Amino acid sequence: xxxxxxxxxxxxxxxxxxxxxxxxxxxxxxxxxxxxxxxxxxxxxxxxxxxxxxxxxxxxxxxxxxxxxxxxxxxxxxxxxxxxxxxxxxxxxxxxxxxxxxxxxxxxxxxxxxxxxxxxxxxxxxxxxxxxxxxxxxxxxxxxxxxxxxxxxxxxxxxxxxxxxxxxxxxxxxxxxxxxxxxxxxxxxxxxxxxxxxxxxxxxxxxxxxxxxxxxxxxxxxxxxxxxxxxxxxxxxxxxxxxxxxxxxxxxxxxxxxxxxxxxxxxxxxxxxxxxxxxxxxxxxxxxxxxxxxxxxxxxxxxxxxxxxxxxxxxxxxxxxxxxxxxxxxxxxxxxxxxxxxxxxxxxxxxxxxxxxxxxxxxxxxxxxxxxxxxxxxxxxxxxxxxxxxxxxxxxxxxxxxxxxxxxxxxxxxxxxxxxxxxxxxxxxxxxxxxxxxxx
Amino acid sequence: xxxxxxxxxxxxxxxxxxxxxxxxxxxxxxxxxxxxxxxxxxxxxxxxxxxxxxxxxxxxxxxxxxxxxxxxxxxxxxxxxxxxxxxxxxxxxxxxxxxxxxxxxxxxxxxxxxxxxxxxxxxxxxxxxxxxxxxxxxxxxxxxxxxxxxxxxxxxxxxxxxxxxxxxxxxxxxxxxxxxxxxxxxxxxxxxxxxxxxxxxxxxxxxxxxxxxxxxxxxxxxxxxxxxxxxxxxxxxxxxxxxxxxxxxxxxxxxxxxxxxxxxxxxxxxxxxxxxxxxxxxxxxxxxxxxxxxxxxxxxxxxxxxxxxxxxxxxxxxxxxxxxxxxxxxxxxxxxxxxxxxxxxxxxxxxxxxxxxxxxxxxxxxxxxxxxxxxxxxxxxxxxxxxxxxxxxxxxxxxxxxxxxxxxxxxxxxxxxxxxxxxxxxxxxxxxxxxxxxxx
Numbered sequence: 001x002x003x004x005x006x007x008x009x010x011x012x013x014x015x016x017x018x019x020x021x022x023x024x025x026x027x028x029x030x031x032x033x034x035x036x037x038x039x040x041x042x043x044x045x046x047x048x049x050x051x052x053x054x055x056x057x058x059x060x061x062x063x064x065x066x067x068x069x070x071x072x073x074x075x076x077x078x079x080x081x082x083x084x085x086x087x088x089x090x091x092x093x094x095x096x097x098x099x100x101x102x103x104x105x106x107x108x109x110x111x112x113x114x115x116x117x118x119x120x121x122x123x124x125x126x127x128x129x130x131x132x133x134x135x136x137x138x139x140x141x142x143x144x145x146x147x148x149x150x151x152x153x154x155x156x157x158x159x160x161x162x163x164x165x166x167x168x169x170x171x172x173x174x175x176x177x178x179x180x181x182x183x184x185x186x187x188x189x190x191x192x193x194x195x196x197x198x199x200x201x202x203x204x205x206x207x208x209x210x211x212x213x214x215x216x217x218x219x220x221x222x223x224x225x226x227x228x229x230x231x232x233x234x235x236x237x238x239x240x241x242x243x244x245x246x247x248x249x250x251x252x253x254x255x256x257x258x259x260x261x262x263x264x265x266x267x268x269x270x271x272x273x274x275x276x277x278x279x280x281x282x283x284x285x286x287x288x289x290x291x292x293x294x295x296x297x298x299x300x301x302x303x304x305x306x307x308x309x310x311x312x313x314x315x316x317x318x319x320x321x322x323x324x325x326x327x328x329x330x331x332x333x334x335x336x337x338x339x340x341x342x343x344x345x346x347x348x349x350x351x352x353x354x355x356x357x358x359x360x361x362x363x364x365x366x367x368x369x370x371x372x373x374x375x376x377x378x379x380x381x382x383x384x385x386x387x388x389x390x391x392x393x394x395x396x397x398x399x400x401x402x403x404x405x406x407x408x409x410x411x412x413x414x415x416x417x418x419x420x421x422x423x424x425x426x427x428x429x430x431x432x433x434x435x436x437x438x439x440x
Numbered sequence: 441x442x443x444x445x446x447x448x449x450x451x452x453x454x455x456x457x458x459x460x461x462x463x464x465x466x467x468x469x470x471x472x473x474x475x476x477x478x479x480x481x482x483x484x485x486x487x488x489x490x491x492x493x494x495x496x497x498x499x500x501x502x503x504x505x506x507x508x509x510x511x512x513x514x515x516x517x518x519x520x521x522x523x524x525x526x527x528x529x530x531x532x533x534x535x536x537x538x539x540x541x542x543x544x545x546x547x548x549x550x551x552x553x554x555x556x557x558x559x560x561x562x563x564x565x566x567x568x569x570x571x572x573x574x575x576x577x578x579x580x581x582x583x584x585x586x587x588x589x590x591x592x593x594x595x596x597x598x599x600x601x602x603x604x605x606x607x608x609x610x611x612x613x614x615x616x617x618x619x620x621x622x623x624x625x626x627x628x629x630x631x632x633x634x635x636x637x638x639x640x641x642x643x644x645x646x647x648x649x650x651x652x653x654x655x656x657x658x659x660x661x662x663x664x665x666x667x668x669x670x671x672x673x674x675x676x677x678x679x680x681x682x683x684x685x686x687x688x689x690x691x692x693x694x695x696x697x698x699x700x701x702x703x704x705x706x707x708x709x710x711x712x713x714x715x716x717x718x719x720x721x722x723x724x725x726x727x728x729x730x731x732x733x734x735x736x737x738x739x740x741x742x743x744x745x746x747x748x749x750x751x752x753x754x755x756x757x758x759x760x761x762x763x764x765x766x767x768x769x770x771x772x773x774x775x776x777x778x779x780x781x782x783x784x785x786x787x788x789x790x791x792x793x794x795x796x797x798x799x800x801x802x803x804x805x806x807x808x809x810x811x812x813x814x815x816x817x818x819x820x821x822x823x824x825x826x827x828x829x830x831x832x833x834x835x836x837x838x839x840x841x842x843x844x845x846x847x848x849x850x851x852x853x854x855x856x857x858x859x860x861x862x863x864x865x866x867x868x869x870x871x872x873x874x875x876x877x878x879x880x
Contacts, residue, residue: 003443008602010595010621012635015659019637023654025644032640057602070627116644123638124621127598128605155450158567159754161604162448162497165568181450181564187510195452197459198563200472200761203774204465204556214463219455230777304754313748314599321640334643337670 005057006067006088010124011076014085017117018077021084026117031323031347031370034110034126036103040135040312042430045421047141047414048109049171050133051099052406054126055397058090061125084117092118094392095371097350099401100137100174100410101387102417102425104363106437108348109134109317111371111388116324123319131317132164133171135309139286140175141418142310143302145426146290151178152300153194155281156307168307174410177302190404196224196251208235212242222248224279227264228255236264240271249277249298257282258295265296285310286428323347323370333367344439347371351384352420358383360420363437445497446507446528450564451516454525457557458517461524466557471763471787471810474550474566476543480575480752482870485861487581487854488549489611490573491539492846494566495837498530501565524557532558534832535811537790539846540577540614540854541827542861544803546877548788549574549757551811551828556764563759571757572604575749576611579726581858582750583742584616585866586730591618592740593634595721596747608747614850617742630844636664636691648675652682662688664719667704668695676704680711689717689738697722698735705736725750726868763787763810773807784879787811791824792860798823800860803877 020026039046063071063085071077071085092114097103110126112119143152154172157165157180169185179192186193197215205211212225221243227235227250240247250268252260257280268276280292281301289300309315322345323333335345347370353362364384371388391401400409418425425434460466479486503511503525511517511525532554537543550566552559583592594612597605597620609625619632626633637655645651652665661683667675667690679687690708692700697720708716720732721741729740749755762785763773775785787810793802804824811828831841840849858865865874 005602007624007627008597008605009623010597010635011623011626011633012621012638014623015636016638016641019641019655019658020644022658023645025654028644030644067627070623074626074633076623076633116640120638120640123640124598124605125602128600128602131599132601132604157448157450158564158759159571159756160568161572161601161607162445162565162568163603164572164601165448165564167601181452183449183451183454183510183516184447186451186514187447187507193451193514193516195450196455198452198456198560199776200556200560200563201456201459203761203776204460204468204470204764205463206766214465215459218459218462304756308748308753313753314744316599316744319598321643324644326646336639336643 003060004062004064004067005060005125006063007070008125008128009121013121013123014071014077014081016120017084018081020116021081027115029325030114030116030119030321032112032119032123032319033108033322033348034130034317034319035106035108036315036317038105038316039433040309040315043138043312044425044427044431044434045102045104046134046315047137047175048097048099048101048103048134049137049174049410050129050167051096051110051391052402052410053133053167053170054110054129055391055402057125057129058122058392059397061088061090061122063088089395090114090118090122090392091395092392093390093394095388096391097387098389098410098413099406100412100414100417102421104433104435104437106344106365107363108350108365108388111348127317127319131314133167134315134317135313136168136171136306137175138315139310139312140172140177140306141414142286142428143289143306144176146286146293146428147300148293150293150297150299152302153177153179153181154306155181155301156303157182159304160307165307170407172306174407175414176411189407191407197226199226199229202226202229209238209242212239216243221246224249224251226251226253228252232260232264233267236267237271240268240273240276245272245276247273247276249279251279251281253281255282257288257292261292261295261297290428350387352387354383354385354420356383358420359422360435362435364440365437366440443500444502444504444507445500445565446503447510448565448568449561453561453563454511454517454521456560457524458521460556461521467555469765470554470556470559470761472552472559472563472759473548473762473788474570474757474759475546475548476755476757478545478756479873480749480755483578483752484865484867484871484874485542485544486574486755487577487615488537488539488541488543488574489577489614489850490569490607491536491550491831492842492850493573493607493610494550494569495831495842497565497569498562498832499837501528501530501562503528529835530554530558530562530832531835532832533830533834535828536831537827538829538850538853539841540850540852540857542857544873544875544877546784546805547803548790548805548828551788567757567759571754573607573611574755574757575753576608576746577615578755579750579752580612580615580617580746581854582726582868583729583746586726586733586868587740588733590733590737590739592742593617593619593621594746595621595741596743597622599744600747605747610847612746614847615854616851629847631847637666639666639669642666642669649678649682652679656683661686664689664691666691666693668692672700672704673707676707677711680708680713680716685712685716687713687716689719691719691721693721695722697728697732701732701735701737730868790827792827794823794825794860796823798860799862800875802875804880805877806880
């Protein structure tokens with residue numbers, strides 16, 4: 001495992017740097033924009049996640065001897081480009097939606113202002129991180145709403161790549177999950193971790209009773225016993241017999257949950273275990289969580305569906321050159337013209353328009369001098385708030401956005417941004433974005 | 441980025457080790473099996489991938505001071521377990537389907553024979569790697585068949601997590617792709633990398649002609665020019681004017697490809713560029729590749745669909761305890777009994793039954809003493825071949841399965857195993873597995 005992130009890059013980015021250096025165009029000041037043309041899965045809103053990870057990855061985007069030797073040995077680029085890469089360090093500015101913010105089609109989520117060569121080689125890394133993390137956060141946010149205030153734990157590590165699993169735990173937490181099963185996410189990002197027992201622990205022992213007794217002996221009665229290995233009703237009875245009515249919780253991982261949960265609650269109550277909680281974990285997604293919200297479930301464990309974006313495993317974001325200087329230092333807006341993949345050129349700033357009650361009404365994208373530029377001094381709706389924030393200034397990563405602090409900030413931002421959305425945003429059906437994107 | 445893989449683990453695995461150590465059951469000899477209950481997406485066959493990566497990850501599965509300090513500070517386990525983990529090293533045996541082999545529901549893809557504690561803590565890591573890599577390889581294998589011998593390049597890094605992207609490139613290569621855009625996959629695994637230019641390179645320059653001239657000046661006429669930034673027909677004309685009829689290739693990334701490709705071929709031929717190749721890259725999957733197989737396309741670049749498993753981003757594999765010794769050293773077959781998640785207990789061996797023409801007819805799973813045991817001496821079909829191979833023997837990883845050599849071996853194995861499948865296996869429609877799984 002190499003810690004440099006510099007080769008998490010598509011071959012053609014370096015080829016382009018190579019050709020641009022030879023052509024003398026590599027240093028043209030440029031603006032790249034990362035955005036989604038539409039919301040995957042016809043969701044009502046997207047959730048920005050991964051921004052903090054991207055900033056950390058940019059700090060590690062350095063070509064050391066090992067990276068340069070690979071490029072040389074495989075003739076990926078010429079010697080002049082090797083020399084240029086050896087000194088690579090991002091020195092530009094990055095503006096963006098703060099992590100946790102909601103977004104809509106066309107929202108400029110990350111705006112990179114740098115020379116062409118400095119900006120173009122971040123394309124794949126930026127997209128990999130933002131596409132995956134945002135897909136997870138977007139799915140997770142709907143699940144949090146569906147759970148009506150009951151806590152959710154992310155437990156899907158086994159159903160996505162082993163390093164993506166850590167990113168997924170982080171993204172779900174940004175979107176409002178309470179904890180994760182993934183220990184590396186606990187170490188790397190300070191996210192609370194949780195977990196108790198698996199079916200294999202019950203099967204290891206000569207009886208379910210012996211397994212429960214072993215677990216209670218180890219952790220005390222305030223533990224979570226997994227009761228569905230053989231027969232759920234008998235499992236609940238045995239659990240209470242072994243742990244007493246002070247049993248912390250039971251976990252159910254199979255069966256028709258809306259029915260089973262009611263039966264288990266009644267059984268626990270009849271046995272006197274009225275404070276024993278029920279946690280469920282059987283291939284849940286936002287729809288099954290919503291169907292259980294009124295059941296006597298105390299907490300949810302969500303696995304596969306959250307780490308694969310619940311049907312939309314990528315957000316489909318792209319990274320496009322939208323403006324660059326010409327030989328005279330004049331800015332030129334640029335955009336691909338193809339009918340099915342056209343995009344809007346030019347530097348942009350963004351405000352979210354709010355109604356009198358503070359609810360979001362529209363995403364206003366101002367074409368002009370870009371964030372921090374003149375657009376803000378121009379026509380601005382009376383009640384609106386500015387969205388873009390400076391994430392990197394002159395190559396300096398703004399530290400409030402990275403590490404554990406950045407995650408807590410993102411989590412808070414997500415709560416306040418979702419609260420601002422109109423009710424239609426919370427619909428789990430496919431449909432149009434909750435608010436329109438308007439270009440000004 | 442931590443290089444130890446030990447915390448790429450669910451919290452509950454360590455909790456189980458903790459409780460089992462306290463109960464005196466942690467050292468019971470156990471057999472764990474990794475398998476899929478069904479083929480995701482109703483595919484006709486699955487493709488095993490990730491095995492070599494799993495073996496490499498097991499070699500790095502060591503708890504160093506940093507890992508132990510995290511577990512201690514967060515009270516994940518007690519001190520006795522901390523001490524046990526400090527000395528952890530996998531000393532058991534692992535049998536498995538060799539990487540690249542095809543598989544079916546119930547196939548025991550990885551069989552881990554070790555003490556309970558040694559085996560149980562590999563659960564999440566093994567599933568993360570095998571579920572993701574096999575999902576990619578399974579999708580990729582169908583695309584390779586659909587392409588009818590024309591080469592495919594994997595270009596999806598931007599649409600999956602940045603480290604999963606490297607794994608995806610490797611898995612697609614195992615399944616028969618020719619190259620990847622991902623440079624880290626080139627460095628880590630020796631997979632051929634490729635790439636030329638993006639739309640941003642064209643937009644950087646004052647005209648398409650200047651961009652093409654810059655690229656040809658840098659790389660010579662035997663390069664691939666991207667011709668669809670403004671207008672594809674004009675792009676092709678300009679490309680040939682700039683590079684001459686010796687132009688290597690044109691890439692088309694938008695439009696109705698079956699129509700556009702024919703038009704571009706005719707245009708290239710009319711301009712005298714009869715040897716200029718056409719490569720296409722517009723959100724392809726196995727279905728659109730199949731639809732283009734008879735078109736004058738020379739090669740395909742596949743992005744999103746292959747890295748997200750073309751609709752099935754995980755294989756849904758599980759890792760279950762299937763047998764363990766009791767206090768008397770007697771083996772006991774075990775299995776969860778729940779109606780919707782039942783599994784088949786016991787150690788297993790596997791043979792693939794072949795008909796007289798050498799075509800696969802059934803996957804025979806023998807319940808008995810497991811791989812290398814008595815089952816092979818028992819009833820064995822006349823024409824069949826043994827599937828399971830010893831991947832780890834007494835803790836020693838068998839080196840032919842890892843690194844670049846392992847990948848080449850897997851690629852070869854995949855070709856021969858697919859060739860053995862009945863024709864129905866190549867159907868792109870949803871349906872039953874190509875051959876039945878039979879328990880003996």
